Amino acid sequence: MEFKTFISLDDAISRGTKYLPKVEHKTVPVMEAVGKYSMREVKSPQDFPKMDRSAMDGFALNSNETISASKTNPAVFTVKGGLYPSSRVTYSVGKGEAVKVMTGAPLPAGTNAVVMMEDTKESGNLLEVFSPVRPFQNVSRKGEDMMKNITIIRSGERITPPHVAALYECGINEIEVCSMSIGIVSTGDELVTGEVVNSTQPMLVSYFLSKGLQARGYGAVEDNIGEIEKRLDSMTEDILIVTGGTGPGERDYLPYVVEKQGKYVFRGLRIRPGRTTSLAIMKGKPVFMLSGLPVAALVASENLILRVIENWFGLLTGAGDVREGVLQRSVVNALGFKSFVRVKIEEGKGGMKVIPSRVTGSGVIYSVIDADGIMVIDENLEGMERGQIVKVEMLRW
Amino acid sequence: MEFKTFISLDDAISRGTKYLPKVEHKTVPVMEAVGKYSMREVKSPQDFPKMDRSAMDGFALNSNETISASKTNPAVFTVKGGLYPSSRVTYSVGKGEAVKVMTGAPLPAGTNAVVMMEDTKESGNLLEVFSPVRPFQNVSRKGEDMMKNITIIRSGERITPPHVAALYECGINEIEVCSMSIGIVSTGDELVTGEVVNSTQPMLVSYFLSKGLQARGYGAVEDNIGEIEKRLDSMTEDILIVTGGTGPGERDYLPYVVEKQGKYVFRGLRIRPGRTTSLAIMKGKPVFMLSGLPVAALVASENLILRVIENWFGLLTGAGDVREGVLQRSVVNALGFKSFVRVKIEEGKGGMKVIPSRVTGSGVIYSVIDADGIMVIDENLEGMERGQIVKVEMLRW
Numbered sequence: 001m002e003f004k005t006f007i008s009l010d011d012a013i014s015r016g017t018k019y020l021p022k023v024e025h026k027t028v029p030v031m032e033a034v035g036k037y038s039m040r041e042v043k044s045p046q047d048f049p050k051m052d053r054s055a056m057d058g059f060a061l062n063s064n065e066t067i068s069a070s071k072t073n074p075a076v077f078t079v080k081g082g083l084y085p086s087s088r089v090t091y092s093v094g095k096g097e098a099v100k101v102m103t104g105a106p107l108p109a110g111t112n113a114v115v116m117m118e119d120t121k122e123s124g125n126l127l128e129v130f131s132p133v134r135p136f137q138n139v140s141r142k143g144e145d146m147m148k149n150i151t152i153i154r155s156g157e158r159i160t161p162p163h164v165a166a167l168y169e170c171g172i173n174e175i176e177v178c179s180m181s182i183g184i185v186s187t188g189d190e191l192v193t194g195e196v197v198n199s200t201q202p203m204l205v206s207y208f209l210s211k212g213l214q215a216r217g218y219g220a221v222e223d224n225i226g227e228i229e230k231r232l233d234s235m236t237e238d239i240l241i242v243t244g245g246t247g248p249g250e251r252d253y254l255p256y257v258v259e260k261q262g263k264y265v266f267r268g269l270r271i272r273p274g275r276t277t278s279l280a281i282m283k284g285k286p287v288f289m290l291s292g293l294p295v296a297a298l299v300a301s302e303n304l305i306l307r308v309i310e311n312w313f314g315l316l317t318g319a320g321d322v323r324e325g326v327l328q329r330s331v332v333n334a335l336g337f338k339s340f341v342r343v344k345i346e347e348g349k350g351g352m353k354v355i356p357s358r359v360t361g362s363g364v365i366y367s368v369i370d371a372d373g374i375m376v377i378d379e380n381l382e383g384m385e386r387g388q389i390v391k392v393e394m395l396r397w
Numbered sequence: 398m399e400f401k402t403f404i405s406l407d408d409a410i411s412r413g414t415k416y417l418p419k420v421e422h423k424t425v426p427v428m429e430a431v432g433k434y435s436m437r438e439v440k441s442p443q444d445f446p447k448m449d450r451s452a453m454d455g456f457a458l459n460s461n462e463t464i465s466a467s468k469t470n471p472a473v474f475t476v477k478g479g480l481y482p483s484s485r486v487t488y489s490v491g492k493g494e495a496v497k498v499m500t501g502a503p504l505p506a507g508t509n510a511v512v513m514m515e516d517t518k519e520s521g522n523l524l525e526v527f528s529p530v531r532p533f534q535n536v537s538r539k540g541e542d543m544m545k546n547i548t549i550i551r552s553g554e555r556i557t558p559p560h561v562a563a564l565y566e567c568g569i570n571e572i573e574v575c576s577m578s579i580g581i582v583s584t585g586d587e588l589v590t591g592e593v594v595n596s597t598q599p600m601l602v603s604y605f606l607s608k609g610l611q612a613r614g615y616g617a618v619e620d621n622i623g624e625i626e627k628r629l630d631s632m633t634e635d636i637l638i639v640t641g642g643t644g645p646g647e648r649d650y651l652p653y654v655v656e657k658q659g660k661y662v663f664r665g666l667r668i669r670p671g672r673t674t675s676l677a678i679m680k681g682k683p684v685f686m687l688s689g690l691p692v693a694a695l696v697a698s699e700n701l702i703l704r705v706i707e708n709w710f711g712l713l714t715g716a717g718d719v720r721e722g723v724l725q726r727s728v729v730n731a732l733g734f735k736s737f738v739r740v741k742i743e744e745g746k747g748g749m750k751v752i753p754s755r756v757t758g759s760g761v762i763y764s765v766i767d768a769d770g771i772m773v774i775d776e777n778l779e780g781m782e783r784g785q786i787v788k789v790e791m792l793r794w
Contacts, residue, residue, distance in 0.1 A: 030599065030603075031602055031603050031606075031614075032606075033603075034603040034604075034606065034607045035607060048763075055690070057649075084586070084587065085587040085592065085593050086587040086590060086592040103688075103690065104587065104689075104690075146762075150763065152763075152766065160607075160766070161600045161601075161603045161604040161607060161695065162691075162695070162762055162765040163766060164596075164599050164603045165597060165599070165695075165762040166596070166762050166763060166766055168594055168595070168596035168599050168600070169594055169596045169762065171594070173599075189481070189483055190481065190482040190483035190501065195483040196483070196501060197565055197568070199562040199563070199565035199566045200562060202427065202428045202561050202570075203558045203562035203565070206427075206430075206558045206561045207431075207558040209428075209429075210431045210432060210557075210558060217428075252454075292501075293452070293500065294562045298558065298559070298562075321791065321793075365542060365543075365559055365562040365566065366441075366445075366542050366543045366547065366549070366563060367542075368559040369550075369557070369559045369563055394718065396718075396793055
């Protein structure tokens, strides 16, 4: 069967987005949620800290009274008591008075700064201060960490360790995360016999796992319509991926399976590598069909499948690390196709050098290991010229 | 007890590195190893592919015979047979002959390129080719993916999905990863009573987990020498972290525990935030003591503990994403301290704008969530001036 409906990547993303199934969220401990997509927006329920607190071990006092303090001419205070983070303050502090405060202790009325213990000398209840402090120096001010109603995490944002601290701070120890699951099967007699190693499938499984999604590999199935159908039926995930067997070749039986069990959303994508990438709906489920070659499969997973998932969930694609540099070798593009070219970068005088790897060779996984980033060439361009300033999206795993 | 031995961060890293324990490696399935540190160097045992293979479904032929091929004047070939990825080639191809090849099929002698199926028309064993191909076009050349002996992963490198594919390709399904484990306990009556929420510990646990290390939280223990000792004794990890109780304050009992059970490697670090950061060896184990405030604890974890671990294992710190921009507001530094200033960045005309957050406020976790990167101010600088070009290490979790 021939490819007739090559469509653009943007088109494929918006078509694909319509066909994703609704999945339930899963609630997990916040501590295990790092790297996963939050499905909940969390706003701060109050000001943090709730009141001005000391940010140091030291003495709370009025900063005005330290203006001329120095080693030779210390400012002198009477120490009125001590406060801990757990203390409640029931008194205020007057002129010439200071209060010993531990880090986190509330600041009593009448004080507006904390002088570090190391800049003082305490003798009985007498305190000498050797250097001036500015107003609110060494003070964590009410609401300075998080103001009430500030957004801590948006729905669709991936959870980081600082989010964990902020969520705990708000009393949130569990959070709903995206529980989208992906099942991956590979087709090809050569994989079943072991003539060719199936390196694409474990890479895709680990790729989606590393994105905080659920993924499971279903091994390889021989080039046989019935066997492919049987294996697909056994896969319980929300989204299925089939690698290999997508082409117009003689042993590419997948189109026949699609014809029997569902319909194509699109067949063929204007990207390189990855032009045979297709999407069908079979028994109500989206089934992405990718090349069996590792680089083509990875490019399609990153630029189509993950983006469809993020789109559907209203998830946010993090702003990538995009840099500019000077292309060191011309690259020809197949007009009408968006090319994802692996590049290495080198710092040099006159700015960053961008050294393209190959645009073909979609089996060439080493070119990805070795690459620093991806240069995208748009559909309407015939290529990029040597010496041209180009943008590179740095690879971050 | 007072701080007497404030040392520089570099000094602390090299001292700390000497005291890390030897830990055993752990062997895990490659598919579950993404994000973990490989403890093994792997080189390619052979050329991949082992021979020239087709990178497309199409026809293998001699590219010279297609030079003048066009829609109106196709080059004509006799199709000699078909080859699959699992085929062995026992014949060679002569002038005017072509062989049907599926993606991955070996190229027979006498051919040097593959014309895509879409650019041809097949009628019986007669083939019309409508466009020329260059030598080796659509061919994966012997060794082009990975040449024999090329390094696939170095010891100490963090494993990515492309590594997974390359390791599988080499027949490696399991790999030794760093199994360093970290136990974290927090001290403070206010945490035990719940007066203050312990948000620092879950953040640190999730931070080290996200770095592919093993980490476990041991909750909070009250400010009491005996209780702290008992809890430390119960922790079985290779490296221990205690948060809080490190300062010179009245309820900071940790120094007394160190005095009884071991000795300080250093006490106090010339970084802000994080100046109370210390390291002791207790019962043969390194015990890092960090501020209980989340930002200070995170800065010390990233810039001291993780770097000590990477140093000791000969692990490689990935080149960060460092960018230059124009500082929008002057920042004062405490001379002698290396400051880690959270900044936001904005693209603007005249380059990137760097907007500093606060250098103090080490409890201010929102400033990390909200920050785009970290600007480091060196010990010997009194600050950074508005308008100055500064470097920013972008935050990537």
